[in-house]
Amino acid sequence: MALLSVNKLTKSFGGLTAVLNVNMEINQGELVGLIGPNGAGKTTVFNLITGMYEPTSGTITLDSNGIKKEIQGLKPYTICNIGLARTFQNIRLFKDLTVLDNVRIAMHKNVKYGLFSSFFHLPSHSREEALLTRKSLELLEILKLDHKKDELARNLPYGEQRHLEIARALATNPVLLLLDEPAAGMNPAETAQLTELISWIRKEFNLTILLIEHDMSLVMKICERIYVLDYGMVIAEGTPEEIKNNKRVIEAYLGEDMSNAGD
């Protein structure tokens, strides 16, 4: 059974249909890519899945640990608490807060102490804050950001900001991670590093990952399956090998260079 099933998902903004009858299935543990030319509706699909937009029609079902739940139209924070985390195409960190606080905020849903305890810093507050801080530091260590824990997020170099976004998404303890163009703006060396990082966290955290990416070297290297979107519709689906040789994909989007892109 698929972890995430998207069924006939449609979203129109006034007269413009950004996403039309999209069907997708993502199985537990898979790493799936979502590609397509600019304006194809990839980020809109992400925004629909994570609750930023309400779909015009269609369903999105999350089946985690045998609990099946339709999540379309739910609030983003509810969807996050069910186990979906995301990063943003144009980085959206809490820029004026420290690296540590960025991660600690994402761990807020695990906090059990109440408001009363927070007013008077009762023992339950101190105990859970210590635990929260330790877990956050562990995450930062994994992403090699622990030495910068007290820096403001805005002062991090671009690549590290992307890493911090991933750390923050992981802090919400997701079952499904959605990465929106994680390699955007990175040079080839950084992209190679990121590619390794993604495969590594996937194993380490037992994650299912859906990612949008323009960088074909990354997509072809790590994705097991790829969906291709054009004009809001899925025009192809398959393994990287199949996508490379799919006529419709080559015509609609990838052009003649496609056969070399995997290198």
Add this chain to the structure above:
Amino acid sequence: MGNKAKSNLAIKIILLAATFVIIQLLIFLDVINDYLQATMATICINIILAVSLNLITGFTGQFSLGHAGFMSIGAYTCALITLRNPTLPGFIIGVFAGAVMAALIGGIVGLPTLRLRGDYLAIATLGMSEIIRIVFLNLDSITNGAAGLQDIPQFTNWIWLFIFTTGTVLVISNFIKSSHGRACISVREDEIAAEAMGINSTRYKVIAFIIGSFFAGIAGALYASTFNFIDPKIFGFSKSIDVLVVVVLGGLGSISGSIIAAVLLGIITTYLQAFANIQMILYSVLLIIIMIFRPQGLMGSKEVSLSIFSKLGSIIKPKKGRA
């Protein structure tokens, strides 16, 4: 970590106790006369108002122009209770009843209005506070309308003001330093990202609003009990602006900034009494000058650091397991 937190706490307690003892001594020696005591009361009430508004506007990022409305609810509730029950328990019940009433109204008003953003929220809160004022103005049988309530029993003295002011500052700064407080700050920083990280932004806006209203209610109750007289005019639009001026001047998102600004403005106002005719002009000019040179407020979003004191402490005391 733990040691540092403990020594910081010790420094805080020593500083607070010293402030209290010194001022108590000065009152006893009559260096601080009745007039200065009234100024001090105004400063304490302004600290409570500014710190609580800072939680709403500075930390949670919700621009509110209705703080005087919640203050008036606290003031009227406490005044009416102490007028019927002029005892010390009556006063304490009055203060907390005023605060709870203000928090209750804050929650009822906050739920629908906090869906608005920026200027729209400012206008909605302004309208709401005007509605509260007009209700008090027209409830003749209870509030005595425009004539106001006179001869409110005076229970507030320096000791009560000190207790409630430090209590407010401690509770709000503790809240800010908790996970719930960080959730409020994340809403200010980026509401969309906060929601994507599992934070119910509406919930935290309303929580901040309710806590802020609660302490505005306390400030109002102390006002009624200090100055013996309240009428609806006191809690008009300009009172909300006064509080906002303190918050912006001290720095949005800085509790120590709010305290410093409230003290500073209190002192400036006292000295400007000498120039009665041009007092407001001088006050405004001063504000303009400060805003030109410190547009982010006196403290920005930083807090006064206690590290100077812990360094002093480590010189005096032999080093022992420093964190």
